[in-house]
Amino acid sequence: MKLKLLAQNTLKSIGILYLKTVKSIAFIPAIVAMVFLLLSLFTVQFDYSDTGKAIKAGAHWLTLKDASTARSIISTITGGIISLTVFSFSMVMILLNQAASQMSNRILEKLIGNRFQQIVLGFYIGTIVFALFLLSTIRDIDSGVYVPAISTYLLIAFTVVDIFLFIYFLHYVTQSVKYETIIHKIFTDTQKSMERKCVLQNFSPSSCEQGSSLSLNAQNSGIYQGFMEKPMRSLCKREDLLIRMEWPVGKLVIKDTPLLTILNKETIPKDLQKEIMGMVNIHGGQDIDVNYYYGFRQLMEVAVKALSPGINDPGTAILSLQALGHLLKYRSENHPEEEIYDEEKRLRIIMKIRSVEEIFTECVYPIWDYGKQDRLVNMEFHHIMLQLCAQTNIPAFERMLDTVNRSPMHQGV
Template sequence: MKKRVLKWVRRYYTNVVNSIAFYPALIALSFLVLSYLLLLFDFSEPGKNLKAKLLDFISLKDASTARTIASTIAGGILSLTVFSFSMVMLLLNQAASNMTNRVLGSLIGNRFQQIVLGFYIGTIVYALFLLSTIRDIDSGVYVPALSVYLLILLTIIDIFLFIYFLHYITQSVKYETIIERIYTKTLNELKSHCHLKTAAPLQLDLPDRYTDFTARESGYFQGIEQETLLNLCTRHNWIIRFHYQVGSFIVYGTPILSIYTSKPVSEEMEIQLDLALNFYRGEPIEKNPYYGFKQLTEVAVKALSPGINDPGTAILSLHALIDLLTYRFNHHPTRTIADEHGTERIILQEEVVEELFEKSIAPIWDYGKEDRLLQTAMQQMLLQMIPLVKTEEGKALIQAYYQKTVQS
C-alpha cells in the first residue's frame, strides 16, 4: 500500500509542479511567514525602541491610518492580480485557438509570470494578515509601523512588476516567441538525451528464456525510475528489454517489456517492477524531447489549416524542426543502461531518426504542398540539410524527400 501511494505521488508530482498555481502558492506562503516574523519584531522591545527613538520620523502612531493603508493596498493589488490573471488566460486561449493545446504546458510552466502573480498574491496575504493585528490604542509603539512601511515598499515593487509584466506578456503572445521557447527547451533536452556521435550497436547476447510483463493500466508510458529499476534488475539478475518508446500510449494488458531470466517472476516482483514504470498524461518536454518535435509539427499544421491560414508561422516551425532534426541525425542516444558493475541491464526502445523525420515533416508537407511560400521554404531547408547529415541513410532519405517536393 505504501509503495502504491508513493507511485501516486510521483505520478502527480509533475502536474503539481508545472501548475500555474504552484509557485504563487509557495510565494504567498513565504509572505505569510514574513508578515508573522516582522510583526513579532514590530511588537518586540527592540522594535518598539526602534520606532520610538531611532526612526521616530517614520513612526506611525494612528491605528486607523495604518488600517486604511493596508486595506487600500489589499484592494488595489487584488484588482491588479485579477487583471494580470485575465491577461494570462487571454494568452493561453489565443495560443490554444491559433496554435495547439500542446503548447499550453510550456506557457503555464513559465516561471516569470508565476513569480509575478505569486508576488501579487503574497502582497495581498501580507496586507490581510497585517490588518488583523492593527490595534486601536493610545501609544503608537503598538501600531506595526515597520510592517506597514514594508507593505508600502512591496506595493511599489508590485507596480513596477506590473509595468514590466505588461511588456513581457505582449512579447510572449508572439508566435515566434512561443516557437523559440519550444525549440530551445527541446534542443537542450535533446543534447542531454542524444550525446553519442555514432549509433552504438546492440551487442547483448540475450538468453532464450524470457517472461513478458504486461501493462497494469492504460496510459502514456512516460519513462522509468532508473535507479529503482536497475536495483531490481541487479538483485534478481534480470535483463529487461522494452517494446515501446517513451511517449507511447499503452493499452491495459499489452506486453510492454520482456524480462530475460531463467527463474520464475513472482507476483511481488511484478508489483515492484510496476512501481518503477511511470504512466501519466501530458507531454512534458523535460521527460521526452520528442514531444517538442510533435508540438512544433502540430503548430505548423494548425497554422496551415483553412481557419488560420498563416504560412509564416508554419515556416517558423519548419525552421525549428529542421535544425532539431539535423542535430538528431548526427547524434544518437544510449540504447542500454548498465548497473554499477558495467553489466547492461536495461534495453530501451528509442525513436528511429528516419521515422522521426517522416512524422515531423510529412504532415507539414501534406497540408502545405499547395502553398508557394511553404514549398520554397521546404526545398531550401532540405537542400541545406543534405550536406550537414553525416549518415548515408539520412542523406538518401532527405534527398528523396527533396525530389518529392520538386516534382509536386
C-alpha cells in the same frame, strides 16, 4: 515482498504527485505567499518590540498615531492589489486562449508554467496576505506605539514594487505569447533534453538474440513514460534478467498490451512480475524533459495548426519548420543510449528508441501534407532539406528533397 511493492508504488505515486505540484501554476505563488506571511509575523513582532518602539520614538516620520489612518492605507492598498491581480491574470487568460486557439492547446503548459508569471502572481498575493494580517493587528491606543507603522511603511514599499512589476508584466506577457517566442521556447527545451539524453556520437542497433522469453503486459492504459532506471537495473542484476522494452517513451499503451519482454527467462514468480511492472511509469500527460520527442510533436502541431484554412499563417509554420530542421540535424549526429549495463558490464535492459527517420516521418511529413500547396512553405522545405542532405546521410531527408523537387509548386519557382 508485499511491503516492498507497497513502498515502491508509494514512492512512484509521490514522484508523480511531486512533479505535478512543482509544475502547477499555484506552487510558486503559494511559497511566496507563505514567505510574506512569515515576514508579516516578523515585522509586526518587531514593530511591537522595544527596539521597534525606540526606532519609532526617535524617527517621528515613522510614527502613525492614528489607527484609522493606518487602517485606511492598508485597506486601500489591499483593494488596489486585488484589482491589479484580477486584471493582470484576466489579461493572461485571454492571451492564453488566443494562443491555444491559433497554435495548439498543448503549448498551454509552457505558458502557464512560466516562472516569472508565477512569481509576479505570488508577489501580488503575498502583498495581499501581508496587508490582511497587518490590518488585524492595529490597536486603538493613544500613544501610537501599538500601530504597526514600520510594517505599514513596508507595505507601501511593497505596493510600489507591485506597480513596477505590473508595468513590466504587461510588456513581458505581450512578448511571451508571440509565436516566435513560444516556438523558440519549445526548441530550446527540446534541444536541452536531447543534449542530456543523446550522448552517443556513433550508434549501432542492439542485436541481442532472443531465445526463451516471457512477455509482460501493461497493467493499465496510458502514456508510457519510461521506468525507474536504477531500481530496474539493480533488480535485473539481482535476478539475472535481460529486459527489452517494447515501446518508445511517449507512446500510448493500452491495458493488456505487451509492454516488455524478459529475453532470458520463460517464467518468473508473480511477485517478481509485479515488482518489475511497479517500476514502469504509465500515466497521462507528457513532458519534454522526460521525452524530447514531445518537443518535435509540439512543433509539428503548431505548424499544422498554422497551415489550417481557419488560421492560414505560413509564416508561423515556417518558424516551426526551421526549428525542426535544427533539431533533426542535432538528432542525426547524436544518439540516445539504447542499452543499459550493470556494474559488471553485463547487458540488462534494452530500450526502444525512435530513429531519426521515424521522427522525421511522424513530425515533418504532416507539415508537408498540409503545406505542399503553399509556395512559401515549399521554398522553405527545399532550403532546409538541401542543407540536411548535404550534411547527413539520412535516406528520409533525400526522399523528402526529391519529393519537394518534383512538386508542381516548386517546379514553377
